[in-house]
Amino acid sequence: MKKNQTIDRRKFLQSLSTGTLGLAAIPVFSAEKSPPNPDIYASGEPGKAVGSTHAGWQIGIGKSVITPTNGVWLAGYGRKRVAYGKIHDIWVKVIALKDAVGQRVVMVTTDHMGMSKTVYERLFQAANRAFGLERSEFMLTFSHNHCGPCLEDDLVDYYPSDQRQRARVAEYTSWMEKRVMEAVAEALSNWQDCELLFGEGTCTFAVNRRDNKEAEVPEMLAKGLPLKGAVDHYVPVLAAKVPGGHYLAVLFGYACHPTTLDFSTWCGDYPGFAQIDLEKKYPGTAALFFNACGGDQNPLPRRKVELCQKYGEMLSTAVDEVLRTRMQSISPVLSLAFSYVDLAYEALVDLEKLKPIASGTRPLQARWANRMIKKIEAGEKFSDRYPFPVQAWKMGKELLFIGMGGEAVVDYSLRFKQEFPQRTWVCGYANYMAAYIPSRRVWEEGGYEGGPHLDEYGHPAWRWSGDIEDRIAGAVAKTVKQTQDTG
Template sequence: MSFEAAVGEVDITPVHPPYPSLWMGGYGWSPRGNHGAVARRLRAQCLVLWDGGTPKVLLRADLVSIPRDVNQQIRTTLVSEGLVAAEDLMLLASHTHSGPLFGDTRPSPQVMMGLTQADVDAVNGTTSMITELMVQLVRDTVAEQRTAVTLSYAEGQAKIGYNRVAGTGAVLDTVPVLRLKKTGGALFAVVFGAACHPVSRGNDDVFDGEFPEVAAKLVENALGVPALFVQGACGDQEANDPHSPATTEQLGTALGQEVLDVLAGPGFSTVTGPVATALTEVSLPFHTDTTDPAVRAAVLHKYEIRRRVLPKTDPNRRHADLMVKSINAGTLPTSIPMPIQRWRFGGLSILALAHEPLSTYHVRLRAEFAGKLWVMGYANECEGYVADNDTLRSGGNLHFGYEAGWNKSDPTIAAEGSYCISYAWPGPLKFSDTAVPAAGTTERIVMDASLGLLSS
């Protein structure tokens, strides 16, 4: 079956003026801002596929993450305008750590970098400007002239990272490639992916689309068509060391060359319509049941102690201040919402997981699903890590508990320096102390929902 397609893009690199904020996201625990240096422009790209006259919209951006409120704003706006159905809109962040701080909720600018309210107001101004550019990009791309295309899919391999959590855990080297060709046979566009944290540049003050942008530009310059990068389940996948601008070039070139090699090869299989889309949302409970007043009082006591012993300049103290305030106000969250999205083509299924999923989900979902499966991460919204049960129950025994969210044999509160601190959550997600995760725990919830979508 033939599709119709259009591709658009817009530059979203903040420049002051008119952007009020050049604060950067991706690293804690002190203020980090851009001063005008740009290695590679940041961009948002939109691919619209018309399937039987119905648009499916993939909107990806060179951002570290998209918070929940921004996802909802973009989705509500475009759905209310009648441009796309909610399940037919997929938002994807590249997770570059060399882009702007985006939004004021998760991660928390106050906790992560100690920003003042004036700084946060500026961050929100930049966020609003980029959000409007992304919304307008969809409007413009939907209105573009359509080109009849056929789709095909293949996979390559590129080893550009390692597993930072387990050391000997899964290392994802799959390079998915979706090829769009015009009816006459000429290439129209390429969508490709990898699963690796875009931290290869390191913690400096330069805006950079990172190794995904190096790879995309290499493909675009070689073939003369748009290339769109999407991120995989890379919560525990770290870019190869040393982190430096030279490493960014090296890894991006290796990834881009692999995409070119795949495109030049014979390994593609046909991808057809119609496309069956679905979007669901699960709630991931915390390990500590903060709906129980007695439990909540115990958590409050521990955070009050942390407040007393840590200096005000410590981000863990800032987090404790926020937790105490939330508990006293009755606004402490009891779970993390997680959207999960499926686009099923003939010959390919795409599963888009919100947040920062660890590689285990990629491995286990592909093992349990019989067809060709592309697992994407950082989809629609990103507000924390989603670890597998083994990582969660190991706590501080793996990578200091950063991805698990707890250590020191205390899963009732957030570990100092863990993702729960910057993302402003009270503690780790629920796990079971068994090899097979129990019903109602994080891994079971995510796997059951994902496999249910894939099989429905």
């Protein structure tokens, strides 16, 4: 593709064939093929509209299949899972938005379980070099789907990987990153005028897994008994619409783990089914999903494909109902901010505590402990702080979108909705997979999300310090204030 050449989206859509379950399919590039021409990443002068003098919003859309073909294992559940076929493809989908003065943002959504800091940094640096995007303008999100592939440097001790499998993970990750950049390039070279609208629906299959026993949930639901614990059943919906015409893209969220399935088949879990269903209902519309603060939420009951498809249809129905109601318009003004906050560990590891674990009977912890021991013996000094990413996009005076790294529990979303005057949405799986992010309440209660489980994420510690919520909330407040000061 020649420099500054733009993509005609109508011709692009017409060139697609119908894929599994009706989702548009783009040919998957072979991992053995040469990298694409770097000129594909050129998009003209950063921040300037291409071929339009429209004074409102503009949107660009890109998408690509990222289903593995090289034998990489599925991510999640801490065991070897070799993929046998697929229910449907997994995707990277990108929307780029531009306001009336040319300020841009790019959101990348994927059907992956988690992105490491390594992958985030490589993708951001590539986007910065190619398109001039700053950190505040670029947000990488992942659905936390457990039927997607392992990625480089994410949960490195979690799986019993050998050298061959690690090579396949690296190979797939490199291939995937090229697909992501191609989708970003497509979005940034294909601007269309649009109206930007938002609304909220509800969907009720998410269950607080800390306060409800999975085995008891089906009977409780059958008897109409109330479930326990905090939940966030809101379904945020952001829609880009041709002025007076059809929908170009629909971004929607939900706070729940995509862990309906635990078998060895490629699939997008319930978010994948929801996107497929919406793209069937609205042909020519790109449907994109982000996971809200679902760190302590599970789809229950689960473990069946029929349930997974049911939850996807429930979620797409909730989105559809919002699209068919009167949504609120967003004024075309973007104000952005990004920051890091240092999260403290409760205590760092040491050799005395690591050596019994390294020779113990728990394989995951033994792998982690042996890796930590090698680092210590090589002279590495661990930091007692971890840089945690916080991001805020203010859209007009109407909507505030917050991005947080890691698996935030639902308390964060509920808190921030109360603290800020605009309608506020929180993406709890943004930029990279830090670990579980407990609130103070969850930290005090302990358990899987709040207790000493940072070893599973490769940290040189077992637990966050008890002030984690205060640190994050303070950083979010400062980051949001920056958008207010400049907006």
